Amino acid sequence: xxxxxxxxxxxxxxxxxxxxxxxxxxxxxxxxxxxxxxxxxxxxxxxxxxxxxxxxxxxxxxxxxxxxxxxxxxxxxxxxxxxxxxxxxxxxxxxxxxxxxxxxxxxxxxxxxxxxxxxxxxxxxxxxxxxxxxxxxxxxxxxxxxxxxxxxxxxxxxxxxxxxxxxxxxxxxxxxxxxxxxxxxxxxxxxxxxxxxxxxxxxxxxxxxxxxxxxxxxxxxxxxxxxxxxxxxxxxxxxxxxxxxxxxxxxxxxxxxxxxxxxxxxxxxxxxxxxxxxxxxxxxxxxxxxxxxxxxxxxxxxxxxxxxxxxxxxxxxxxxxxxxxxxxxxxxxxxxxxxxxxxxxxxxxxxxxxxxxxxxxxxxxxxxxxxxxxxxxxxxxxxxxxxxxxxxxxxxxxxxxxxxxxxxxxxxxxxxxxxxxxxxxxxxxxxxxxxxxxxxxxxxxxxxxxxxxxxxxxxxxxxxxxxxxxxxxxxxxxxxxxxxxxxxxxxxxxxxxxxxxxxxxxxxxxxxxxxxxxxxxxxxxxxxxxxxxxxxxxxxxxxxxxxxxxxxxxxxxxxxxxxxxxxxxxxxxxxxxxxxxxxxxxxxxxxxxxxxxxxxxxxxxxxxxxxxxxxxxxxxxxxxxxxxxxxxxxxxxxxxxxxxxxxxxxxxxxxxxxxxxxxxxxxxxxxxxxxxxxxxxxxxxxxxxxxxxxxxxxxxxxxxxxxxxxxxxxxxxxxxxxxxxxxxxxxxxxxxxxxxxxxxxxxxxx
Numbered sequence: 001x002x003x004x005x006x007x008x009x010x011x012x013x014x015x016x017x018x019x020x021x022x023x024x025x026x027x028x029x030x031x032x033x034x035x036x037x038x039x040x041x042x043x044x045x046x047x048x049x050x051x052x053x054x055x056x057x058x059x060x061x062x063x064x065x066x067x068x069x070x071x072x073x074x075x076x077x078x079x080x081x082x083x084x085x086x087x088x089x090x091x092x093x094x095x096x097x098x099x100x101x102x103x104x105x106x107x108x109x110x111x112x113x114x115x116x117x118x119x120x121x122x123x124x125x126x127x128x129x130x131x132x133x134x135x136x137x138x139x140x141x142x143x144x145x146x147x148x149x150x151x152x153x154x155x156x157x158x159x160x161x162x163x164x165x166x167x168x169x170x171x172x173x174x175x176x177x178x179x180x181x182x183x184x185x186x187x188x189x190x191x192x193x194x195x196x197x198x199x200x201x202x203x204x205x206x207x208x209x210x211x212x213x214x215x216x217x218x219x220x221x222x223x224x225x226x227x228x229x230x231x232x233x234x235x236x237x238x239x240x241x242x243x244x245x246x247x248x249x250x251x252x253x254x255x256x257x258x259x260x261x262x263x264x265x266x267x268x269x270x271x272x273x274x275x276x277x278x279x280x281x282x283x284x285x286x287x288x289x290x291x292x293x294x295x296x297x298x299x300x301x302x303x304x305x306x307x308x309x310x311x312x313x314x315x316x317x318x319x320x321x322x323x324x325x326x327x328x329x330x331x332x333x334x335x336x337x338x339x340x341x342x343x344x345x346x347x348x349x350x351x352x353x354x355x356x357x358x359x360x361x362x363x364x365x366x367x368x369x370x371x372x373x374x375x376x377x378x379x380x381x382x383x384x385x386x387x388x389x390x391x392x393x394x395x396x397x398x399x400x401x402x403x404x405x406x407x408x409x410x411x412x413x414x415x416x417x418x419x420x421x422x423x424x425x426x427x428x429x430x431x432x433x434x435x436x437x438x439x440x441x442x443x444x445x446x447x448x449x450x451x452x453x454x455x456x457x458x459x460x461x462x463x464x465x466x467x468x469x470x471x472x473x474x475x476x477x478x479x480x481x482x483x484x485x486x487x488x489x490x491x492x493x494x495x496x497x498x499x500x501x502x503x504x505x506x507x508x509x510x511x512x513x514x515x516x517x518x519x520x521x522x523x524x525x526x527x528x529x530x531x532x533x534x535x536x537x538x539x540x541x542x543x544x545x546x547x548x549x550x551x552x553x554x555x556x557x558x559x560x561x562x563x564x565x566x567x568x569x570x571x572x573x574x575x576x577x578x579x580x581x582x583x584x585x586x587x588x589x590x591x592x593x594x595x596x597x598x599x600x601x602x603x604x605x606x607x608x609x610x611x612x613x614x615x616x617x618x619x620x621x622x623x624x625x626x627x628x629x630x631x632x633x634x635x636x637x638x639x640x641x642x643x644x645x646x647x648x649x650x651x652x653x654x655x656x657x658x659x660x661x662x663x664x665x666x667x668x669x670x671x672x673x674x675x676x677x678x679x680x681x682x683x684x685x686x687x688x689x690x691x692x693x694x695x696x697x698x699x700x701x702x703x704x705x706x707x708x709x710x711x712x713x714x715x716x717x718x719x720x721x722x723x724x725x726x727x728x729x730x731x732x733x734x735x736x737x738x739x740x741x742x743x744x745x746x747x748x749x750x
Contacts, residue, residue: 500527
């Protein structure tokens with residue numbers, strides 16, 4: 001191949017293309033255009049590579065593989081196919097160096113014993129072939145082969161089940177070199193003996209064979225007697241044997257469950273206990289889990305967190321260099337780019353190792369152009385916020401530095417808004433804190449709050465936080481004014497009771513008797529209006545569905561309660577049919593309805609609302625997202641049917657466009673839990689890991705304070721302020737005014 005002239009090689013290449021059928025070339029052309037439009041199509045890359053290979057178009061095949069590797073990490077199978085094709089054609093030293101470079105790249109994507117085994121075998125083969133031909137200037141020296149083995153052992157040596165595959169090959173190579181010496185080098189004998197002694201301190205499945213090999217080596221090369229060698233090996237291996245015995249049952253469980261996610265989590269919990277928590281074992285176990293479950297974001301998040309914790313505590317057993325640790329953060333974002341926390345971890349690791357700001361900027365630039373992240377404004381806002389916080393930590397604490405931070409914040413807000421906006425307004429809230437308490441510009445902070453409250457006018461916590469800023473600035477008058485504004489529109493708030501209590505607490509601490517009286521009067525009047533609205537809504541729609549699916553996509557925003565009607569019934573019907581809704585839900589006018597005829601069970605099922613999206617936790621329903629836009633409901637239902645009978649599955653449609661999330665309802669909570677465990681991280685095409693969890697609109701907001709009725713089922717109502725003299729029969733009469741299906745359960749306290 002290297003003897004061909006450039007013109008001959010080009011002629012052969014063109015002749016090869018001419019021999020390809022027009023039909024095949026047409027298919028290739030379609031796939032290439034598709035990837036030019038959207039490079040993030042995993043399956044299209046695979047198809048294109050397969051077509052190039054079947055057509056014998058090697059240069060195009062190589063380019064296609066390179067293109068795919070820039071977008072996605074490659075699997076063990078893809079790397080080995082690529083390397084095998086290249087090594088079969090490698091004749092010159094440059095071509096063989098290229099093969100070694102491919103092996104190096106292959107070992108960085110995922111932990112693979114098969115790739116490391118193939119890598120070391122290739123290196124050994126090339127070394128001995130050069131030695132056999134007497135090539136003293138061979139590109140692959142003995143020291144270079146040893147360095148490859150040392151690196152392989154570093155990354156595979158604590159793989160309890162399979163580390164012997166690489167280590168045994170290393171020991172065999174070193175012994176073979178030693179036995180070829182005449183006379184044998186005493187330094188090499190000591191070095192190999194030291195290799196064995198270190199190996200005996202590491203828990204691995206083939207410990208008995210390692211002990212036997214050690215005894216054979218020291219008796220044959222060191223002149224020691226058998227009994228002494230046996231005693232030495234036993235003493236060296238005692239701790240490793242104990243560690244192995246503690247982990248054997250978990251290793252067997254991994255084998256029996258096919259490396260299930262659940263078993264890996266159980267194993268990781270064991271390794272992360274404080275009395276163990278040895279970094280090489282923890283790191284290797286995470287790598288083993290990620291080699292199988294690479295699209296499960298929580299695995300990458302936990303792995304990065306474990307690394308940060310150990311760096312924080314300056315663990316002495318961290319066996320990775322700074323570039324190797326930094327690669328963990330980079331790999332996490334390549335596998336699950338739609339998770340904002342992983343980009344933040346990546347930037348934080350760069351900051352930990354004091355890398356230049358340009359590298360952090362490069363990470364941000366990659367995040368901002370990733371289509372998976374851009375499709376989720378809330379996750380994108382996490383990245384933007386992390387970068388702004390980094391800029392604040394690194395900037396000079398003067399007006400010039402503050403202006404640089406403001407520029408970063410303005411850009412961050414613009415980027416997030418362009419992607420659809422963050423309902424929590426995380427970046428803006430951080431900006432407000434800086435302006436008010438770090439930059440000394442409360443006027444700017446107040447202006448920013450006014451912008452935020454336009455987006456969050458129904459969110460109680462936003463109003464309280466807005467007032468809290470002025471309270472901390474000792475601007476009591478302005479804080480009181482904010483409470484009054486919020487109280488005036490209490491009927492539209494998601495949790496008015498919390499606002500009222502916060503205002504009264506504020507006046508107890510900061511107001512006089514006149515201000516406190518005014519607060520009491522205003523809050524009680526507003527509460528009456530809220531209760532009247534709730535009563536009206538409950539009587540008219542006691543059994544209706546409240547569609548707040550958006551709360552699942554923005555779980556930190558508390559769900560809203562009904563507001564005054566502002567549109568005609570026709571408008572309401574139109575919005576319902578298109579999925580369009582305002583920030584607050586409207587209460588339609590009450591109309592008398594004809595009593596429907598009795599229906600059969602099947603007819604009732606068909607006419608029933610598709611889902612109960614009401615606020616709270618729905619144990620028998622799953623919320624899912626991160627599937628391909630062209631995935632059909634039938635395909636989704638087939639996946640979820642693997643774990644139980646699917647009663648209903650729905651992907652909401654808004655303005656004629658399917659949303660990027662959906663719901664699946666099972667008959668039991670057990671089936672829903674099984675689906676969460678089985679489907680989380682499943683590759684649904686284009687290397688998208690399906691995200692599945694139990695439907696819970698309060699899931700992410702609980703850390704910000706107890707939300708209303710956090711423990712109640714969606715089938716329950718909570719009554720408070722009832723006299724202890726009331727009887728259950730009295731409550732029953734009251735409940736039957738609304739719904740005859742309700743059953744009271746009274747818990748009285750002294």
